[in-house]
Amino acid sequence: MRIEHLRQRLADLGAKPVHIQRVLRAWTHALPLSAGPARRGPNLPQAVLDALPALTAELDGLARLHSEHPAEDGSARLLVQLPDGQTVESVLLPRDGLCVSSQVGCAVGCVFCMTGRDGLLRQVGSAEIVAQVVLARRQRAVKKVVFMGMGEPAHNMENVIEAIQLLGTEGGIGHKNLVFSTVGDHRVFERLPTLTVKPALALSLHTSRADLRFELLPKAPRISPDELVELGETYARRTGYPIQYQWTLIDGVNDTPEELDGIVRLLAGKYAIMNMIPYNAVPDLPFRRPAWDKAADIARQLHRRGILTKLRNSAGQDVEGGCGQLRARVLGDETRPAEAPVKFVSRS
Numbered sequence: 108m109r110i111e112h113l114r115q116r117l118a119d120l121g122a123k124p125v126h127i128q129r130v131l132r133a134w135t136h137a138l139p140l141s142a143g144p145a146r147r148g149p150n151l152p153q154a155v156l157d158a159l160p161a162l163t164a165e166l167d168g169l170a171r172l173h174s175e176h177p178a179e180d181g182s183a184r185l186l187v188q189l190p191d192g193q194t195v196e197s198v199l200l201p202r203d204g205l206c207v208s209s210q211v212g213c214a215v216g217c218v219f220c221m222t223g224r225d226g227l228l229r230q231v232g233s234a235e236i237v238a239q240v241v242l243a244r245r246q247r248a249v250k251k252v253v254f255m256g257m258g259e260p261a262h263n264m265e266n267v268i269e270a271i272q273l274l275g276t277e278g279g280i281g282h283k284n285l286v287f288s289t290v291g292d293h294r295v296f297e298r299l300p301t302l303t304v305k306p307a308l309a310l311s312l313h314t315s316r317a318d319l320r321f322e323l324l325p326k327a328p329r330i331s332p333d334e335l336v337e338l339g340e341t342y343a344r345r346t347g348y349p350i351q352y353q354w355t356l357i358d359g360v361n362d363t364p365e366e367l368d369g370i371v372r373l374l375a376g377k378y379a380i381m382n383m384i385p386y387n388a389v390p391d392l393p394f395r396r397p398a399w400d401k402a403a404d405i406a407r408q409l410h411r412r413g414i415l416t417k418l419r420n421s422a423g424q425d426v427e428g429g430c431g432q433l434r435a436r437v438l439g440d441e442t443r444p445a446e447a448p449v450k451f452v453s454r455s
Contacts, residue, residue, distance in 0.1 A: 108169060108234040110269045116162075121152040128277060130155070134166060135237060135278040137244035170238035180420070187242065189235055193228065195257050197239045203250040207239045209267050210258025215290055216326040217311075219357060219386065219394045222257045231258065233269035240274060251284040255309065255353075261292035268302065275304030283307045283348050290327040291335045300345055309351040309382075310339050314361045315369025323360075336373045343378040349415075350379045357386045358397040362405060371412050381409060381416040 110131075117127045129151070133142040140159045141151060151159075173186040173194055183199040187208075195208035212228040213220070243249050252274055254260045260267040267287070274280045288309040289295050299305060314320045317331040330338075339350040352374065356362055374381060383406055386396045406418040 108165075108232050109266065110233045110237065110273055113234055117155060120154040120158055122155050126151050126155060131273060132277040132279075134241060135244075135273060137241050139163070140166075166234070166238065166241075169232075169235050170242045172242060183246075185243070187239055189231070195231060195239070197243060197256060199243055199247060200251075200253075203248045204253065205240060205243045205249045205251065206253050206256045207236055208256030208258055209236060209254055209260045209263045213258050214262060214326060215259050215324060217290075217324050219323065219355065219389075219392060221389050221392070227258075227262070230263045230266060233266040233273075236266060236270040237273055237278070240278065250280065251286070252280055253286040253288060253309070254306075255286070255288040259290060259292075260287055261289045261295050264294060264298065268298065271306050272302065272304050275306075286351065288353065290324055291330045291338070292328050293330075293338075296338045296342060300342065305346050305348075307346075307348040307351065308339065308342055309353055310335055311355075312336075312352045312373075313355055315366055315373055319361070332369075332373060336377065336379075339379070340377050350377070352379055352381050354381060354383050355386050356383050356397055356402055356405070358395040358401075360394065362397050362401065367405065367408055367412075370409060371414060374414050375412075379415070381414055382419055383409075383416055384419045 113131070114127055117130060122130070129143050130140050133140050136142075140163055141156065168190050171188045173188040175183055175185050177183040181201040185197045185199065186194050187197050188194050189211070193211045195211055197208065198206040200206060209231050210227060210229070211231060212225055213223040214227040216223040216226070240249055240252055254267060254271075271285050271287070275282050275285055282304050283306075285304065285306040286309050287295070287299065287306040288311065290311045295308070299308065311324070312320075312332060312335065313323055315332050317333075320327075320332055321329065336352075339352070343350045354361070354370075370381065383402060385399070385402050386394055388394070388396045402418055406416045409416040
């Protein structure tokens with residue numbers, strides 16, 4: 108289901124825009140669909156009231172909790188079942204945040220990510236995306252939503268945009284607290300500035316080297332790190348939100364002195380935040396998480412060189428925190444044989 112379909116169904120029942128807004132506000136805040144005192148608007152039409160029980164059941168079925176896995180850091184990984192039986196992951200984050208999925212699987216194929224190993228299975232509808240937020244709000248407050256779960260949001264643009272627009276209006280979430288995370292796609296920089304609700308932007312950088320980036324993200328658009336940062340800077344200046352650059356820190360791959368020099372070259376003077384995220388190790392992938400002391404030293408060096416850097420202690424380390432890991436385990440994917448080590452192009 109898409110949000111536009113929900114709006115049309117309510118309109119077909121005789122709901123006026125104020126009624127539709129009221130129902131959507133109640134839904135996105137995890138309240139009964141009829142919620143809202145009469146002083147905030149006229150009562151719902153009788154045909155709408157009559158349809159609410161069936162509609163409630165249908166909306167509840169968009170995202171059902173399959174299993175919950177709380178972590179010691181206060182986060183909790185949720186395995187969410189969609190109406191067709193497919194599953195995606197959402198993560199309740201500390202400080203009232205939520206990470207949601209926009210696709211079942213992913214077509215980008217990042218070599219260090221579990222989600223992309225089986226490719227893209229299907230898109231997640233805009234109502235299914237919002238339903239993940241509703242499901243989370245039944246458990247705790249959600250004041251920030253990041254589109255950093257399974258999937259590449261740019262590959263499901265219309266559904267993600269619909270969800271963002273609803274969450275930033277009736278959903279009551281501040282625009283800068285809606286974070287669109289992408290590996291980079293020219294369509295993102297064309298569409299997002301035109302929206303009424305303009306989300307913050309997180310760009311998956313991971314390396315300052317074009318050759319290594321193409322190896323790490325083999326199916327991503329061929330945008331070099333230099334071009335990606337320039338596109339990001341334009342968006343940051345237009346919206347007033349700094350770009351959050353995501354850097355999954357992988358031992359021996361992108362944690363070298365040369366990469367630190369590259370980061371400084373790219374981000375010096377930019378309206379940006381560098382998020383260093385130590386890799387969530389996956390047992391049958393050939394990548395490893397660097398020692399925390401090493402990661403902390405990298406962040407300190409960048410700070411001293413003028414780059415605002417936040418070292419993120421990846422949420423959910425003890426509950427298969429890497430994107431796609433929980434779903435893979437539940438599906439029995441951990442029995443797959445280990446892959447051969449990946450070799451990367453070296454500087455010579």
